Amino acid sequence: MNITFTEAVLFSAYFILLFLAIFWMLVFLSSNQHQAKKKKMASYPFFTAIVPALNEQSTIQSTLQSLLELDYPIDRMEIIVSINGSSDNTSSVVEQFIQRHPQRNIFLINHPRANKGAALNRALKQARGEFFACLDADSFIHPDALREMLPYFAADPDVAAVCPLMKVKSPQTVLQKIQWYEYIINMFYKFLNSQLDAVHVTPGPFSVYKTAVIKKIGWYDEQTITEDLEIAIRLQKYHYRIIQTFDALVETTAPDTWKALFRQRVRWYKGSVDNSLRYRELIFNQRYGDFGMIRMPTIILSGVLAIIILFTFLKELLLNLFHWLASLQAINFDYLAVLKSYTFQINILSLPFFKITIVLTLVSLSFLAMVCSYKLVKEDIRNHGRTLVSLVTYLSIYSVFMTIVWVYIAALFLARKRNRWS
Amino acid sequence: MERTISTGRYLLAFLLTLLIFSGGIIIGIFFETARLNDSRQINLEEKVNLKSLQLQQEYVNSGVAECRGLNQILERNIAELSRQVNTIQDYEKRALLNDQKFNLQLRDYFLTEIQFLLLSGEIDQECAREHVKVLFFYDEDKQDTQGTILDYLKTIFGPRVLIFSFDSGFTDEPMIKLLLASYNINRFPAVVVENTVFQGSTSAKTLLAEICKNMPGDLPGECLTGKTIS
Numbered sequence: 001m002n003i004t005f006t007e008a009v010l011f012s013a014y015f016i017l018l019f020l021a022i023f024w025m026l027v028f029l030s031s032n033q034h035q036a037k038k039k040k041m042a043s044y045p046f047f048t049a050i051v052p053a054l055n056e057q058s059t060i061q062s063t064l065q066s067l068l069e070l071d072y073p074i075d076r077m078e079i080i081v082s083i084n085g086s087s088d089n090t091s092s093v094v095e096q097f098i099q100r101h102p103q104r105n106i107f108l109i110n111h112p113r114a115n116k117g118a119a120l121n122r123a124l125k126q127a128r129g130e131f132f133a134c135l136d137a138d139s140f141i142h143p144d145a146l147r148e149m150l151p152y153f154a155a156d157p158d159v160a161a162v163c164p165l166m167k168v169k170s171p172q173t174v175l176q177k178i179q180w181y182e183y184i185i186n187m188f189y190k191f192l193n194s195q196l197d198a199v200h201v202t203p204g205p206f207s208v209y210k211t212a213v214i215k216k217i218g219w220y221d222e223q224t225i226t227e228d229l230e231i232a233i234r235l236q237k238y239h240y241r242i243i244q245t246f247d248a249l250v251e252t253t254a255p256d257t258w259k260a261l262f263r264q265r266v267r268w269y270k271g272s273v274d275n276s277l278r279y280r281e282l283i284f285n286q287r288y289g290d291f292g293m294i295r296m297p298t299i300i301l302s303g304v305l306a307i308i309i310l311f312t313f314l315k316e317l318l319l320n321l322f323h324w325l326a327s328l329q330a331i332n333f334d335y336l337a338v339l340k341s342y343t344f345q346i347n348i349l350s351l352p353f354f355k356i357t358i359v360l361t362l363v364s365l366s367f368l369a370m371v372c373s374y375k376l377v378k379e380d381i382r383n384h385g386r387t388l389v390s391l392v393t394y395l396s397i398y399s400v401f402m403t404i405v406w407v408y409i410a411a412l413f414l415a416r417k418r419n420r421w422s
Numbered sequence: 423m424e425r426t427i428s429t430g431r432y433l434l435a436f437l438l439t440l441l442i443f444s445g446g447i448i449i450g451i452f453f454e455t456a457r458l459n460d461s462r463q464i465n466l467e468e469k470v471n472l473k474s475l476q477l478q479q480e481y482v483n484s485g486v487a488e489c490r491g492l493n494q495i496l497e498r499n500i501a502e503l504s505r506q507v508n509t510i511q512d513y514e515k516r517a518l519l520n521d522q523k524f525n526l527q528l529r530d531y532f533l534t535e536i537q538f539l540l541l542s543g544e545i546d547q548e549c550a551r552e553h554v555k556v557l558f559f560y561d562e563d564k565q566d567t568q569g570t571i572l573d574y575l576k577t578i579f580g581p582r583v584l585i586f587s588f589d590s591g592f593t594d595e596p597m598i599k600l601l602l603a604s605y606n607i608n609r610f611p612a613v614v615v616e617n618t619v620f621q622g623s624t625s626a627k628t629l630l631a632e633i634c635k636n637m638p639g640d641l642p643g644e645c646l647t648g649k650t651i652s
Contacts, residue, residue, distance in 0.1 A: 015439060022442075023435035027428070158423040196428060239423045289425030293432075319565075327570035331626055334574070341577040349457050350512050357446035 006312055013308045014358045020298065021365040024192050028372060031195045036243045039155035044076040047146060048129030048211070052119040054084045056137035057093050059253065064097050066140040068104060071147055078105035082123040085113025090137075116204075117220035117227040124211070124219065132211050138253040139205035140169060145248035149208045152243045160213040160240035161202045161232065162248075163190065165377060169251035170384070175261065177390035178398050179254040181370075181381075187246070188373030194244035196290035200299060201229040201272075202242060206250040213240060226271025233279045236291050246377060258401070265405045266412075269303060273409060276300050303406040310403040450518055457513040458520055461527040464506050468534045471499045472541070479545055489549030496542055497553065497581040503535055504587055511562070511589070529595045532588060536597050539586050551638045553582045556629075557614040559590040559607060568611035571626045575633065578644050583633060 003011075049067050053060055060081070067079050081094045091110055098106045109122055120134055131150060135141060141164075149162045165187055168180040193199045202209070207228065214220070214231065217238050224230040235242060255261040276283070276299045285292040328335060374381055381387060475495060481487040510531050514524040542555060558572055572585055588598050590610045605614055609621040615632040634645035 015443065018442060019435055019439040022438045023431055026431045026435055030431070197423065197425070239425065241423050286427060287425065289427050291425070293427055323565050323567075327567045330567035330571050331574040337574060337577050341573070347509060349453060349460055350509070350516075352516075353453050354446040354450045357442070357449055361442050 006315065009308060010312050011358075013305050013312075014362070016301070017305060017362060018358065018365075020294075021362060021369075023294070024189070025365060025368070027192045027195055031192070036152055036159075036194070036245075037155035038151035041150055041154045044073050045130040045150065046128055047072065047077040047150075048123075048127035048132040049077065049079045050120055050123040050127065050132055050134045051079065051081045051137055052084055052116050052123070052134060053081060053086060053090050053094075053137040054113075054116075055086045055088045055090060057086075057089045060090055060093055060137045061097055062140060063135060063137045064094070064106070066142075067135060068101065069143050070141065070145065071143045074104060077146075078107065078128060080107045080109060080123040080127060082109045082111070082119040084111065084116070084119040115222050115225070115227070117224060117230075118222040120220045120227065121222060124214070127211060129211055131208055132214075133206045133208040134204055135206050135250075136204045136252065140251050141206050142249040142251075145206060145250060146208070148247035149245060152245065153208075153210060156241060158239070158241040159210070159243055160235050161207055161209045162243045162245055163199065163202050163207045164205070164248040164250045165246045166203055166205060167249065167251050167377070167379075168254040171254065171386075173256050174386050174390045174393060175258065176254045176256055177384055177386045178394045179261070180384060181390065181394050182398075183254075184377055184379060185370060185373045187244075188369060188376055190244045191246070191376060193295060194242070196295075197241055198236075198289075198291040198295035199242040199244055200232055200236070200291070200295050201226075202232040202235075204228045205252050206248075224271060224275060225267050226275065229268075229271055230275045230278075233275055233282070233296075236288060237279060237282060239288075262401075262405060262408075265402065266408060269405055270409050270412060272299050273303070273413060303409065306399075306403040306406050307410060310400065310407070447518070450516075454516070454518055454520055457516070458523055458527070461510045461513050461524065461531075464510060465527055465530045465534065468499075468503060468506070468531065471502070472534055472537055475499060475538075475541060479541065479548070482545075482548060489545075492545060492549060493552045494581065496538075496545060497584060500538060500542075500584045500586065501576075501581075503538065504585055507531065507535075507587055525594050528589075528592065532592065532595050532598060535586055535588070536601070542584060553584050553638075554579075554633050554636045555616060556583060556585045556633070557601070557605075558585055558587045559602060559610055559612040559614075560587060561610040562589050562591055564610070566611055566623055568613065568623055571624075571629065572613070574626060575629060578630075579633065579642060582637065582642060 049070075051060070051063060051067070056063075064079065064081070070077070083091050083094065091108070094106075094108050098108060107126070109126075111119070111122055124132065131153065133146075145164055149164065152162045153159050166183055167187075168176055168183050171177040171180045190199060204227075209231075213235070217234055217240075220227050221230045221234075232242060255264055276296065279296070282288050282292045283296045285296075288296070328338075331337070370381075381391070475492075478487065478492055478495065482489055482492055510524075510528055514521075514528050517524045539555070539557075556572065556575075558568065560566075560569060569587075572587075576583055576585055588601065590598070590602060590607075590612070592598055602608075602612075605612075605619050607614075607619060607621060611623060613620045613624055613629060615629065616636045618632055618636075620628065620632075630644070634641060637645060
């Protein structure tokens, strides 16, 4: 049997994908099904909520309101809004909000446009909290979130960050519903990562940090476009623990256009590539346990595999399409004659059973992961409607779209384009 | 924080992945046996058809039977032959362990096809020729449109064109080399219409003209109206 180079590459990609899927399923099966340890706090530590904002006049009020509704003593928390060179009325909206709530500790910092990391550091300089969290101006925290998250710090001195359960807020469109699926499956994956102390990102919306630790390891990086991923990798580098909890819920607004989604994902994935390369000494480094052995390598690997599989299928598709067009042209596009002589025949023995076995196994594992993820976060796939069309789109077009993002990033990387935070 | 490596899980995941891959290969081997049996069955059916046609021809020779119907049976057999060649070649490409056995089946197939070709020549001598014979020598490693053009012409002319296809690169069977040498063919794809040789890709228009030129008896409508093909 002749195996082409393309087939060899494809089978290798399948092998790796299957290995990773089986590995994480084994982690799930052996997980203790309980969250990390929590310990009731003796007192309420002072807490700072930082809201970095760039042109968020339409959503910042709701974000601030959700922070005011946190079930936490108001004298034990402060809110710092760090406005990052906004050109709209975000600043005046915040000022009016502060005036309406004089009894609350809400502060506003205005500064010229800079990276989000710089905005966070400016706020962190004047933060009084023993713990802090950043809440993006398009995200909304549930009232009991902070009370649920802080006990993890009390139980384990190695814990430097606790991440909440993140969901898409009230998806209105098919695209947002697709992202709703995606976030839930990602949460399942993060749950598995946390079982191995291998969480690689502390998402912007309301990940809670120990202030002293962040300052000790060098504050936020002000150059990176994904400061949440960079800080998480740095915490791992210094052997701090990051907890993923499902007790605390934060909801975030998802992009409702493909263009906005594309920009968001380019920033995320480009940031992950940049930071993976920056911290490449952690890759396959046993000193960092499973984080170094499997999590760090797969940050970029997932993109590489996606590109390989897409290009393989595209090559086959384009070659077949070209041949089909050439054939039609050779017979002067007399497709009626072709249709007249066409006989539908399936020879079962000609089916590629080896490939079918692998693909079926991968699809089954993916389906199982989807079922497990919904059970874990106690959601129903039918919630928010548009189930069928969004599921079909998620399973077909969405993965192709994400692969195109990876291809674009590969092109940017090769062209050595500078990072932009937007 | 103390770090751990899930060595046990990595090993188990690797073993399970190997197992699934091996399972896929085993399933592939199982189906390969089924494909081998299928290609043997195909060849057996073609041989039986050939034998039947040979006997019918002998009956016609001895005056017991008439030519009418013999050409129809010949055309049906040839059409069935050309449908089956793709199947056997597909099986041969997928072979994991039984390359040689599939090669043998393919060789057997081509020999049967050559026997049909020779028999059709004998039938033409005894009965009035009713069709045009076309030999098609393709290069399995190249993707060209010659096969599509011939399928198209077959659709137009139906039973009045008999197409015999041979893989020019199938060196395991010396008879194919002999055929190529007899027509002095060294470029592919190549088409022989009766005794006229066309080497390299040939347009549908050229082949249609040549087929019409060699068509015995009443010319079909496509030859008279001059079907427009580029």
